[in-house]
Amino acid sequence: MPATLRDVADRANVSVRTVSNVVSGYEHVSEKMRSRVLAAIAELDYRPNPVARTLRTGRTGMLGLIVPEIDVPYFSELARDVINAAAEVGYRVMIDQTGHDHERERQLLTGEDRTMLFDGILFSPLVTRDELREMNAATSMPLVLLGEHEFDGHYDHVAIDNVRAARDATAHLLSRGRTRIAAIGAQPDESYATPQQRTAGYEMALSEAGIEPDPALLHPAAHYSRADGYAAARDLLAASIPPDAIFCYSDLLAMGAMRAVFDSGLRVPEDVAIIGIDDIEEGRYSRPTLSTVSLDTPFIAREAVARVAARIEDPDAPAEEIVAPHTLLARESTLGSGS
C-alpha cells in the first residue's frame, strides 16, 4: 500500500493541509514544519497520487497528439520533438492514431471517446475544413492544429507556408533545367487544405516560369506512403511523354517514387529529378540522397506545445497562427553526383 498524504501527516504530527502545502511547494511554510514533513515523506517514500490530484484540480497534465499513423517517419520524428517539448513545460503526451479513419478522428475530437483525459490536443488533421468546423461546436477542448494551414480564427495553427514551400520546391526543379515536372500527392477531394495549397504552389512556380500546368502530370496519392509514391511514379513514367522531374508532397512519397524510377530502368536525377517535403532522416542516407523542403520540426513542436499550454491557461484567448520556417535542401536527387 502506497503512503498517502494522511499517513505523512500522522507521521509528522501535522495536518494534511500542511503536508499538501509542502508537497505543492507553497510559499508560507515554516522551516520547522517543512523539514519535519520532508523527513516523514522520505521515511514513508510518499508520492502524490496524480489521479486524486487530477480529480480535484480537473487537470491531467496530459496532451493528446493525434496523428494518422505513428510509424510514418514524419510523424514519429514530430512525436519525438513534441514529447520532449511537452516534458519541458510539465506535460506528458499520449499518442492516438486515427489510421486515416474520419470517424475515429471525430470521436477523438468530440470527446465521444469516453476515455478522453487530455488538457489539450495537438491534432495533425486529415479531416476536411468542413468537418473541422462541425466538430468545433461539439467540444471546448484546447486544440492546436498542426500542418493544417487554413487559418479561420477558430483554432490555433502551427504550420509552414505550404504554398511557398511547394513553389520553392518546384522552382528548384525548374532551376535545374527541368520543364516537364510532375507532382504526386494531390487529393481527389478538394476540401483538404494542405494538398490543395501545395498544388497551388506547384502551379504558381510553373506559371512564373511561363509553363502551362499539365493536368496529366498532377497525380493523386491517398496516403503519402512509400507504396503510393511508388504506384504514382510508375503511372507517370508509363505515359507517352514521361516527366523529367517529380515534386512529391512528402518525403515518403519521394522514397517510393525514386524506387519506381529505378525499377523502370531510369536514373535519378539524370533522367528524373525528385524532390520531397519534410526532411526525414531516411532521405539523408538514401541513394541518391533526397532533395527536400526541410520543416523545422523542433520549432513546430515547441510552438504547438506553447500554444496549447497558453490556451489551457486562457481558453478565451484569440486563436493565433504560427508560420514555421522552411528551407530548401538541394541534395543528390536533384543535383546529381549521387549514383
Place this chain on the structure above:
Amino acid sequence: MPATLRDVADRANVSVRTVSNVVSGYEHVSEKMRSRVLAAIAELDYRPNPVARTLRTGRTGMLGLIVPEIDVPYFSELARDVINAAAEVGYRVMIDQTGHDHERERQLLTGEDRTMLFDGILFSPLVTRDELREMNAATSMPLVLLGEHEFDGHYDHVAIDNVRAARDATAHLLSRGRTRIAAIGAQPDESYATPQQRTAGYEMALSEAGIEPDPALLHPAAHYSRADGYAAARDLLAASIPPDAIFCYSDLLAMGAMRAVFDSGLRVPEDVAIIGIDDIEEGRYSRPTLSTVSLDTPFIAREAVARVAARIEDPDAPAEEIVAPHTLLARESTLGSGS
C-alpha cells in the same frame, strides 16, 4: 459543466446506484429503469469521468510503452502495433522515451517519476541485466520486457531467439560465398544481453563454417542509428583487408552501412553484401533493397499486451517467456540484381 452520475440520477428519478449499474453494464437492471436512465444519459450527453473511476477502482486503463527513441523506425512500427493491440483489449498506450538515459529508465521503472499512472509497462530495455534486477525490488508494476531475451524468471519476456536470428543472418552471408564477414552492433559493455546474443550467433555461424572469428571484424555501435552504422562501416572498409560482407544488428545500422559502402566507391552486394535485423519498411524500398531478419512485430505486440494484461489480472502468476518467430528475407543487398 459536464453532467455527472448524480445529474443523470436526478433527471431519471432513480438513484446513482442504478445509473452506475446501467453505465457499467450490470446484468440485473429492469428494462424500465434501463431505458429511463439511458434516455437521461442521452439528454444530458453524460459521459463517465475516467479519472474519478480510476481513483475509485485503482485502474487507469493505460499501459506505458518505454522505448529509447520513438523516431527509430523499429520502435515506431512496434508502437503502432502495440497501440492497436492494446486498443483491442481496452487499454490505451502512453509512450515514454528514455533517450538512452539510464537514469531516466530507472525513474520510469521504479515509479520515482511521480506521474506514473500505468496499469502495466511494456519495456524495451537498454539497461543491463544487473540494473534490471535491482529495479525489481523497487516496484511491483506489471512489466513485460520486449527484446530482452535473457529469461531469469523475474519478468515476462517477449523476444525472438537472438542467437538463432544472428546465426541465420550470418549463415546466409556464408551461403552467398562470403568469407570475410564483419559485424556491426556489438556493445563494449558486456552486460547488455541482446547484442551479446547476436554476437554469439554470429560467431557460432562462422565456427560452423570452419572460420575463425576475427576480432577486428567485430565493430561496436552505441545507438543502432544510421549515423553509427555509417561510421562503423567506414572504419571497417578502411582496414587493410576490408570485409566482403557486413552483418548489422539492426536495419538502421545497415542503412548507414550501405551508404558508407557507396561513399567508399564500392558496390552492394558485389563488393560488400549487407544484411540487417528488424525488417523495417525503409529496407523494402532502399537501393538495393535490404536483406534482413524479419521480426513478427504484430505478434510481438499482441503477445506482449496479452502478457501484461494477464499479469495485471493476476500479479502473482509465474513469469512467462514468449519466443517470437523470425524469418530470413533475402533481398538485393545480398543477392544482387539491384543496382
Place this chain on the structure above:
DNA sequence: TTGTATGCGTTATCAG
C-alpha cells in the same frame, strides 16, 4: 432489483 452512504487521495475553503 434498487436506494443510501462511505471512501478513493487530493486540493481548497474557512476558521483559528
Place this chain on the structure above:
DNA sequence: CTGATAACGCATACAA
C-alpha cells in the same frame, strides 16, 4: 502560518 473538513465523480458494501 496551520488545522479541520468539505468537495471532486464514481463504485460498491450494506440495507431495504
